Amino acid sequence: MALTGRDMKWLNRRRAAGLIAVGTAAVLGLATGGTVTQAAPAKPKPTHTQIQLLAINDFHGNLEAPSGSSGNINGVPAGGAAFLATHLKQMREAAEAKGQDSVTVAAGDLIGASPLLSAAFHDEPTVEALNGMGLEAASVGNHEFDEGWHELLRMQTGGCLPDGDGQNNQNSCPDPKRPFQGAKFKYLSANVFFENTKRTLFKPYTIKTFDDGRKVGFIGMTLENTPNIVTKAGVEGLTFTDEIETANALVPELKKKGVESIVLLLHEGGFPADPKAYNSCPGISGPIVDINKGLDPEIDTIISGHTHQGYNCSLPDSAGQPRLVTSGSSFGRLVTEVRLSISNATGDVDRLNTLANNQIVTRDVPADRRTSELIGKYQTLVAPISNKVIGHLSGTTVSRTPDDSLESPLGNLIADGQLADPSTVTGGKVPVAAFMNPGGIRADLASNAGEVTFGQAFTVQPFNNFLVSMDMTGTQIKALLEQQFSGVNGPEAGKYKVLQVAGITYTWNPAAAAGSKIVPGSVKIAGQPLVDGTSYRIVTNNFLSDGGDGFPAFAAATNKFFGGLDIDAFAKYLTEHDPYTPGATDRISIGS
Incomplete structure (x- = not known):
């Protein structure tokens, strides 16, 4: 003009x-x-x-x-x-x-x-x-x-x-x-x-x-x-x-x-x-x-x-x-x-x-x-829920900040809690791997001089999603891992959406083309190489289960069973591992 x-x-x-x-x-x-x-x-x-x-x-x-x-x-x-x-x-x-x-x-x-x-x-x-x-x-x-x-x-x-x-x-x-x-x-x-x-x-x-x-x-x-x-x-x-x-x-x-x-x-x-x-x-x-x-x-x-x-x-x-x-x-x-x-x-x-x-x-x-009066009213009503101590940390926080492989200490903790949650076990089938979307982790897990309250845990996971266990083949799991780096989760989106995991390890190559970023032979479940035709029981939340965040591989899984709320699994795991000390971020690695 x-x-x-x-x-x-x-x-x-x-x-x-x-x-x-x-x-x-x-x-x-x-x-x-x-x-x-x-x-x-x-x-x-x-x-x-x-x-x-x-x-x-x-x-x-x-x-x-x-x-x-x-x-x-x-x-x-x-x-x-x-x-x-x-x-x-x-x-x-x-x-x-x-x-x-x-x-x-x-x-x-x-x-x-x-x-x-x-x-x-x-x-x-x-x-x-x-x-x-x-x-x-x-x-x-x-x-x-x-x-x-x-x-x-x-x-x-x-x-x-x-x-x-x-x-x-x-x-x-x-x-x-x-x-x-x-x-x-x-x-x-x-x-x-x-x-x-x-x-x-x-x-x-x-x-x-x-x-x-x-x-x-x-x-x-x-x-x-x-x-x-x-x-x-x-x-x-x-x-x-x-x-x-x-x-x-x-x-x-x-x-x-x-x-x-x-x-x-x-x-x-x-x-x-x-x-x-x-x-x-x-x-x-x-x-x-x-x-x-x-x-x-x-x-x-x-x-x-x-x-x-x-x-x-x-x-x-x-x-x-x-x-x-x-x-x-x-x-x-x-x-x-x-x-x-x-x-x-x-x-x-x-x-x-x-x-x-x-x-x-x-x-x-x-x-x-x-x-202010409205807020005060609900602060009184929520206090018994929010202030309940559910565990302790050996430090002051567990961070959601990822390392170079895009794995985070808090992501590991949440995935561990999902994998350990008994509410998703059905017919004797126990999940062997868990997947958590990083966008669902809304804050670092903080503590008060080491004490963790339900309110602090809820700040991390505020969605009240249900956990869902399901069957996926080795081929589907490989497709799932590749979907972290392609489609709506690819570089055009500005940032890869790398799922936080438990029970599974793998290596990805940043230099490889989309669809081929997972290093062949690197994926292991429970320490054993992933087999294409084998069926594995995995657990995630209902948001991902429906194919949310650009992961259609979850939607194709079979024999789905709804368990309890993700926040309850998170809180329960902290109580059962009290005090909690973050481990190394060694589940996802970068290689070629």
């Missing part, structure tokens, strides 16, 4: 006055094919009305302020629902003082993979907290399906589960006098359909109509790849459609309803080259880049998520015009504030005068009283 001399004079005057919006700055970036950093605030036009849009994504039930590396943004302590609530309130009040309307939205994964404080109560506390924060609309994310789509419907509509009043360390509606009311905000699922129908799980979009008649449409959807990264049972009976095609098909429908300003809430994202540059997006890559290119230019702003990155971009749409693409990191540590500048004459967004800013949710503000 070329800029005329008149354009440059106008831009230079605006720059000199310090009035460049992110959209106008983006025009300069687009002229050279680049992306830009957030610019100085622009002065609102008298012919336009500004609407404040507040957005979060990937909250994952982090009611308490996260700790460690997950609890800061560039070294600034950040997050915590009580502080998030205060920041949102203060930002709305600032907009109101300027006569601006405000809308609060989210881009998925608000629940699921949550800390025990929320997960022990099926994420009901998180929904209650978000209700109190004034959230109005949210796209579904992949983790919204962790407990299945029927449970997700309950998150929307309310009601209690008959879960035995705390059995399996979970308790729906712990206060019988106050049943769960469900989400006051609207879940949106434009690309999630019931099989063989045109009916979506939730409404595909919602329209916010303001007092003066202005309308903003919000389309909400998750990534098309959701079925491959959640348990099969959780999405049984659903189909997930292409993000671009789905959103573009809804644009004419929204315009027929008088909507000119359209925002996409999308649970899919990108990766800036500098992950610390949360208010810009240098060298951004990932699915969001191509999705942005393919989306209808009538879509004015994309609020994204999934990758847990913070970025604030202005990227060219398919017509070459700048379009805001943002993401607010994760765990409630950033709030994205967009100030949509809407023409009073046309009702459409003026992108050259639309602003965006990612604001850190600092902890130097007063904690919101109502949210």
Whole structure:
């Protein structure tokens, strides 16, 4: 897109006055094919009305302020629902003082993979907290399906589960006098359909109509790849459609309803080259880049998520015009504030005068009283579960950080626990090998002066997956091992997904071609060479059992038998090996 001399004079005057919006700055970036950093605030036009849009994504039930590396943004302590609530309130009040309307939205994964404080109560506390924060609309994310789509419907509509009043360390509606009311905000699922129908799980979009008649449409959807990264049972009976095609098909429908300003809430994202540059997006890559290119230019702003990155971009749409693409990191540590500048004459967004800013949710503000009381209530209820000591460590932590072969001490511990768990033994058939997906290991195993509590173990494995034993031939196991380095797990994905193992050893060659990385003759089970035609009993979790994470070899296994929960096997193993001392990472090796 070329800029005329008149354009440059106008831009230079605006720059000199310090009035460049992110959209106008983006025009300069687009002229050279680049992306830009957030610019100085622009002065609102008298012919336009500004609407404040507040957005979060990937909250994952982090009611308490996260700790460690997950609890800061560039070294600034950040997050915590009580502080998030205060920041949102203060930002709305600032907009109101300027006569601006405000809308609060989210881009998925608000629940699921949550800390025990929320997960022990099926994420009901998180929904209650978000209700109190004034959230109005949210796209579904992949983790919204962790407990299945029927449970997700309950998150929307309310009601209690008959879960035995705390059995399996979970308790729906712990206060019988106050049943769960469900989400006051609207879940949106434009690309999630019931099989063989045109009916979506939730409404595909919602329209916010303001007092003066202005309308903003919000389309909400998750990534098309959701079925491959959640348990099969959780999405049984659903189909997930292409993000671009789905959103573009809804644009004419929204315009027929008088909507000119359209925002996409999308649970899919990108990766800036500098992950610390949360208010810009240098060298951004990932699915969001191509999705942005393919989306209808009538879509004015994309609020994204999934990758847990913070970025604030202005990227060219398919017509070459700048379009805001943002993401607010994760765990409630950033709030994205967009100030949509809407023409009073046309009702459409003026992108050259639309602003965006990612604001850190600092902890130097007063904690919101109502949210703090809610958290305190559930802290009391979860304490007997969370504080139970289940074992000890000889050191302070067991690390999930892998060595050069991509094997980790914590991965070995978890796989050992799965292999030793008696709940998966059936008909006298005892598993001889175990496999654990590295993405399911969410944190290092920490301790309090060596003591390990159930709460700390749950932080490591928060999904409540079931263990599944099954028969696989030697040929299938070889195919499984190769799938760690090819397909969706290949180098184009940015990182190999090497399964953590017990009972099996092998060597892989990084220099070999995909499909031939396992060194021939190196695979051994129980110290004996793997035989192609022999059947072996193995154990894994139900997510992998369904072929999740790009491992279809598991889906082809036979004689499957469901055992207990993975967290219970993990906790039991720690109790039976008290104190636990990590061993060498010598199960997977690199060679040629």
